[in-house]
Amino acid sequence: MEPIIRHTGVGVPLRASNVDTDQIIPAVYLKRITRTGFEDALFSSWRKDPEFVLNQPAYAQGTVLVAGPDFGTGSSREHAVWALKDYGFRVVVASRFADIFRGNSGKQGLVTAQVAQPDVELIWKELEKEPGAEVQVDLEARTVRCGSVEASFEIDDYTRWRLMEGLDDISLTLTRAEDIEQFEATRPEWKPKTLPARI
C-alpha cells in the first residue's frame, strides 16, 4: 500500500447522498476472481447515462471524489473500495460516511475526508464553475483545498497514521514479524505439518 501524505488531483462533484455500495459496485461484479480491474464496475449503472459526471471529459481523470452525505452505506463488500481505487480515486470527501465503508477504506489506502456539508457545497460550486479543477488534500494538516475554499477535515489518528505510513492490515502484522518468529520457535515438534505430504 502506497503511503499518502499529500495528494493533488482533479475533483469530481457527485451531487448525491446515500450512495450505497450497490451503486458503487453492483452485485454482479462480485463473482470475479480478481482483486484488480474493477474500474469498469464503478458506478456502472450510472455510467450508462451520458450526463453522468464521470462521462464528462473534464472529470474523467478525477482522483478526488466529492460526494453527498452518507457515502458507502449498504453491504460490507470490500469491492466498493477496490472499484474506487482501481478507477483512480485516492480520496473521497463527504460530510458523513458509513462506518464499515470507512473502515474498509482505511485498510485499503483510500482516504475518507469528512468535511462539513457547507464546505462540501462550496467545493461542489468551485468544481462545477471550473470543471477539471484540482483539489489538494493534506493528510498531515487535515485540510482540503479547492480554488478559494479551504476546509479542515476529520479523520481518526490511527487511520491517518496508517495511511501516511502506507500500512495495510498485513503490513501492520508484519511489523510484529519477530514476535511471530519467536512464537514459532516455541511450537511443539509434534504439531502437524501438511508438507511433506503423508498419505
Added chain:
Amino acid sequence: MADKPLTMAEKVWREHVVVPGEEKGGQRTPDLLYIDLHLVHEVTSPQAFEGLRLADRPVRRPDLTIATEDHNTPTLEIDKPIADPISRKQVDTLRANAEEFGIRLHSLGDDDQGIVHVVGPQLGLTQPGMTVVCGDSHTSTHGAFGALAMGIGTSEVEHVLATQTLSLKPFKTMAITVEGTLKPGVSSKDIILAVIAKIGTGGGQGYVLEYRGSAIEQLSMDARMTICNMSIEAGARAGMIAPDETTFDYIKGRPHAPQGADWDAAVENWRALRTDAGAEFDAEVVIDADALEPFVTWGTNPGQGVSLSDTVPAPEDFDDPVDRESAERALKYMDLAPGTPMRDIRVDTVFLGSCTNSRMEDLRAAAGIIRGREKDPQVRMIVVPGSQRVRLQAEAEGLDQVFKEFGAEWRFAGCSMCLGMNPDQLQPGERCASTSNRNFEGRQGKGGRTHLVSPVVAAATAVRGTLSAPSDVLSTEPQPA
C-alpha cells in the same frame, strides 16, 4: 495466586497468543493469534492469492496450509472439463495459485480430494488444541477434536497466508450440556437441530460453544463433527468438544498423526485441554437427550424445526413479532399449511451428503435403513460422499451397491447439492429432504425447498416418499434381496 480455572476454548486461545491486545480508549484491541492449520478451497481464495501477488508477498507457512477442490466440482463425469465457465475458472485459478505458492492441493480425481472439512480430519491434520481456519463458515466442524476452528473472510485468508496469524476479538463461552442416551433412530444431527431450535439462529452470537455431557461423550467422532459443524447455524463463532479416548483412537495411525514419542507428548498435552473444574461459562444451556426425537425443519432457517411427530406450526404460535413474520414468509416459501403433520409432507428429492453428514458413519447408517428395501419410485435420491476416501471405503464395504440397488445415484465427492454451485441443484418448487446444514431460500437451487434431516431420516424418507423416521420403516420387514 492460584491460576483461574479456564474453559477449553480459553486454554487453546491462550496457547496461541502471539501479541496480546492492549487497552486503548477503554476498549481492548484484538489479540494476534497464531494459526496452526489453514484450509483453502477454490471459492474464497483467488483474491487472497492475488493480494499476495500484488504486494509481492510469499505464503509464510505453506507447510501449515492445504487446499482442496470441493464447492464447484462436478459429482459426475469428473474426468471431463468442468462445464460451467465460472466454476472452471475458480478451480483452474486454485490450481495455478497452489503451484505458484507451493501449496499442497488435492485436485478432482485425487484420492484425497473432497470437502475441505472432511479431508482435514481424515488426514489426521485436525488435532486437539489447534487453531484451524478456513474461508468457509463450516470450519467449526474441526472443533469436534477440541480445536478452536473458525470460518474467515477473503481478506483474512490473505492475512493468514501472509502472516500465519489472525487478529481476533475476545469471545464469550457457552456450555451446552446434553445428558442422557439417545433413543434408537435419533442421532447427533437431531441434537444440534434441537439446540438451534432452542437457542435460535442468533443465540450463539459472539460465543464459542462447548458441547459436553454424557450424550456427547458417547458419540463417535463422525457424529461429533456433525454437531460442531452446525454451531455456525446458531450464530456461534465456533463449537468445541473436549478430546477423549474416542478422539485419540480416531487420530492414531492417520497419515499426519504424531508418531512414537511425539504421540505420547501430544496425548499428554491434549488431556490437559479439558475445561477445568470450576471454570465459569458466560451462558449455559441444557438438553435432555432421552427426550429427543428425530428432528426436521419446516422453515427457511435451521432454527425453524420440530420433532418429526409434530405438525407444521402456525405463525400465531410465535409470540415474538419478528419470529411470527419470518414463520409466515417461510411457510409461504415452503408451501406448507399450518397443522399439517410433518410425516405427511411428500418430497421429490433426498440428498445424502455435505460436510455435515457425508462420512462413513452417515453412509453406513443410511445404508442400514434402505438395505433390502425399495425406494419410493417418485423420489430421486442422490448420495454424495464427503471425500474420495469415503467413497472408496464405502465401495470396499459394498455400500455403493446397496445404494444403487435401492435406486439411488452414487456420486463422486464434493459439496454438491448442499449449495448447488455445481450442476446438482433443485428445480423451482422441488422439495428435498437433505442432510446438509442450510435450508435458506434458494440454497439448493432457485426456488428449491429444503427440509434438514439426519441421514437415517433421509433414508427412511426415500423409502416412504414422505418425511419419515427410521422406526416407520423398520416396522416393515425388508424384502429378501
